Amino acid sequence: MTGPPAAQRLFSPAFIALGVAELAYFTAVGVSIYALPLTVTGPIGGDEAMAGLAFGAFALSALVLRPVAGRLTDTLGRRPLLLGGALTAALSLALLATAGDLVTIIALRLLAGVAEAAFFVAGFAALADLAPPARMGEALSYNSLGLYLGIALGPPLGEVLVGVSGFGLAWIGAAALAVVAAGLSLLVGETREGPPPAKADRRIIHRPAVPISLGFLASLVPIGGFLTFAALQAEAVGSVAASAPLLVYGGVVVVCRIVFARLPDRVPPLALGAAALVTIGIGLALIAAWASPIGLVLGTGVAAIGVAFSTPAFFGAIFATASPSQRGVASGTASAAIDLGLGLGPIVLGLVAHAAGIPWAFVVGAAVAAMGALWTLVLLRRTGASARSQANLPT
Template sequence: MARLLTPRFALLTAADLGYFTAMGIAVYALPLYVTGPLHSTNAAAGLAFGAFAISALLLRPFAGRLTDRIGRRPLLLGGTALAATSLALTALAADLPTIIALRLLLGVAEAAFFVAAFAALVDIAPPDRLGEALSLNSLGLYLGLAAGPPLGEVLTQRSFPTAWMTAAVLCLAATAASAFIGETGTPTTTNTKLIHRPAIAPSIALCTSLAAAGGFLAFAALRAQEEGLENTSLPLFLYGATVVVSRAAFAKIPDRLPPLRLGAVALAVIAAGLVLTATPHTLIAGSVVLGLGVTFSTPAFFAAVFATAEPHQRGAASGTASAFIDIGLGGGPILLGVVANASIPAALATGGALAAAGCLWTLRLHRAH
């Protein structure tokens, strides 16, 4: 069996850890900053949270083409450095339009780093262990999302600028890790397309899972306040910790099951988890159930996406799939933010309905495939 745990795999996972810990700090701090010091509404918090998706969505396909043409390393370095700049400037922001502008800048960074990181991972991973590689590499992402909110809570108790500057430093650490990875792909002169069409159908299913999870990320801390939890970052921590532990424990499962079947089951579990978060006194249980569903959803759908791509098309496939990630993570909080203005539990239940619809779509794809 080909070796998976190489130095380059470890460096890429470390870069993910630094970058997504910074994003975890922002996940916790941003809604509270918008509804607190900026005195804006829950809907404004959802808008600010999801604004990055506008620029990221527009640029993902171009980032995919660029990473196939010039390589993965330049986008890894540029994306992390630009994210550090955006987060550092957020420490100086004093109004909602400035916050939204900086979130749009963060979307540019997100497009570059995320697309290049997934393409690099597929380059590095043995083909017959891709699902395992996706599960283990994503530990950096979910450890960051698990550790980031509690760290954000501690930092914001000192000051919001302290939280934003710490997040910027973590992104610079990701830049340093990326610098040592080297180039993983072979730049191509082939006329690559912006959109990898075979990736669209499984990416729609991935989008519904992330729209549902994005609504939870945006409003979990506010829901915890409603429930009277003393530690308002606890649901976010349990969600991230569940994903981390489960992905480590069940890393080999995505390589042993048909990806679309596994994805459909994962979406059903996500829907159940969100219904629990919307139900009185079951927020903690719902956070754990949601984490179990997300454990398998992303590896399953990315395995389905990359199964459609040749090596010189991996950037385009990653760009196409990650564009749907933006629609989900950005559009989900914005859409559910409108509902949350009337009721946060209703917004979370609506996220569950989106995941259930995605489950039906995935079952249809699996039967057709």
């Protein structure tokens, strides 16, 4: 039995408004993905390691605040954190237009981490509220289009804005997009179901999500490094446009999320997550081994296929462990892996790139993905063993 049609409706006005708000927010992020490393290695006069540090600095504040944001999302509601996160992002992006040194950039990236914690956690909790349980994987696939379209469209937009009037215009344009995201957040409304959790159940860590989040982390460390160094690798191999691999990356993810939107609801999430990690590793290894524009584009496309399925797989497994009153804290716990991955990835792989070259950073990223696949398969085996044990209990 599939339930009444109303209970299975996915594309409600609030669901669509949430997706468009995230598109505006992550297009702003996409502009920064293009502009930040080039700003640091250009006008600021830094090197690859400094670019990685600046890129990943936001994760320090986001990591600390993400679990707190999850609990606030469950107690105060989803909309206040969506609105506050978008407006804080707008402030940090606008101020980057005036930053003239690395210390100032890092401070503003820390402020961006505050915005990321609030907006991202509240967005995923709202998504879980709005999606029918039987269509959670499909909802995650469609909802994430905003993120990946933003990553696809933001870098070319940033490149155009820089070409028109320098980096200052790129940062102002990104800030304007974040303001648009704030306005759209008001249209989402409050999606929290029922009363806030009781005081006795106000933990900031959702423990069942932790082992699964480690597998998710293994997909994010290499991708954090890829996002940081894709434009620099494109320049190193003679690509026509430095933003080309980022455009390919976002475009492939978007196409896969649309074409295979229902797959995450039909495949065990941990099995899908392990396959996604293997695919990411193959793509990054190909980029490292084939130092040419063709190798970069092909490897990016393969890695992007893995990314297309990693987030729906791991978040689907995590939300399956959470009740409605735990969705915020589950989202906060799981998305802390995003901070660690997108923060540690650029920093650690930036050090590798500085010491041995950018291709070796991709090699290390591929190794991390492979280890994550092994860990996820262990979790899958444990889950299967637990299910068999429960089935054999006397009734």
